[in-house]
Amino acid sequence: MNVTAAIPVGLYIHLPWCVRKCPYCDFNSHEATGEPPFEPYVDALLRDLETEIHQLHGRFVETIFIGGGTPSLFPAPAIQRLLDGIRDRVECADDAEVSLEANPGVADTSRFAGYIAAGVTRISIGVQSFRDHQLMRLGRVHDGASAHAAVRAAREAGFDNINIDLMHGLPEDRAGDSLVDLREALAYQPAHISWYQLTLEPGTPFAHKPPVLPDHDTIARDFDAGWEVLAAAGYERYEISAYAQPERRAKHNVNYWQFGDYIGIGAGAHGKMTTPTGIFRSEKRRSPIAYLSHAGLPECTKRTGPLSDTGLITEFAINALRLRDGFAENLFTSRTGLDRDTLATPITQGEQRGWLVCEAGVVRPTELGYRFLNDLQLLFLA
Secondary structure (H helix, E strand, O other), X not given: OOOOOOOOEEEEEEEOEEOOOOOOOOOOOEEOOOOOOHHHHHHHHHHHHHOXXXXXXXXXXXXXXXXXXXXXXXXXXXXXXXXXXXXHHOOEEEEEEEEEEEOOOOOOHHHHHHHHHHOOOEEEEEEEOOOHHXXXXXXXXXXXXXXXXXXXXXXXXXXXXEEEEEEEOOOOOOOOHHHHHHHHHHOOOOOEEEEEEOOOOOOOHHHHOOOOOOOHHHHHHHHHHHHHHHHHXXXXXXXXXXXXXXXXXXXXXXXXXXXXXXXXXXXXXXXXXXXXXXXXXEEEOOOHHHHHHHOOOHHHEEEEOOOOHHHHHHHHHHHHOOEOOOEEHHHHHHHHOOOHHHHHHHHHHHHHOOOEEEEOOEEEEOHHHHHOHHHHHHOOOO
């Protein structure tokens, strides 16, 4: 497969520690029993990055996303040293989007200002809800007042590009309850809102002992009403659970959904890279202790691939169909190296069911298709 500069590259960095593990969370996050080893971990991340640089093939890093865990546990000087080390090792685009996840109660105006000085351009605040009783049910370490304070602190520090994470379908919610959180978030006019349904992930405490969730009809009505509230406030729903003001889409996430490339560094981080011999995936050691001692060594990384043709079709479609704009057929060919004809059967089936339209070389879900997205994606599974 030819590697060209047309395939953008992002960098995902995983900081695995948090104050307390939430009962719904299935991410590779670990409760900090003391102060995390900030400086040794930054050293490990930079060693890890050095093992991945050869895959860039001269391309710039266009986005950086620092996720977790709770990245805002890391003090600003550690984030400064991390980003400086990255810029010393790879070429970053002049307008690179640099995102960092923060949780209320684990950051203040001073720390936010330090992140801006370090080069962070976008902050994503894990509010989940502004209602105290729901935050307690979700096992969050903050309350509603702390959530409001965190958003205000980000603004005061100088962040213009703010995302607020919110959940709906929370335990014992009645019709309209989730819209309270949505309207409180909209009062801050953030650039972006991620509004997604609480799901019970296998292996989590919530899956083992499920809370009482609203019924399907209540969740559906609230979702439709919330969508209308967001649209009236000028937010575009461009992905399943992502809403943005004009020109404020999350560039790093869009790159995932458009089957772009990304390097993953940090405990448990995943990557996907296009090489002259195919598309390969990678995964780093999940244990923070094991990662600290093995970062930079071959045994730290598990690589799989190249992806088969059927795997490429499946992975491309599952990601690209999350976008309401769908995908251009020439994007499919440039990102996978496959001919458009390999999609002919599932596209035809989707059109026959009223789930897809294909116009001017662009394939996109209809409103009906978006409501039955899981079924639509199944058409592309080989």
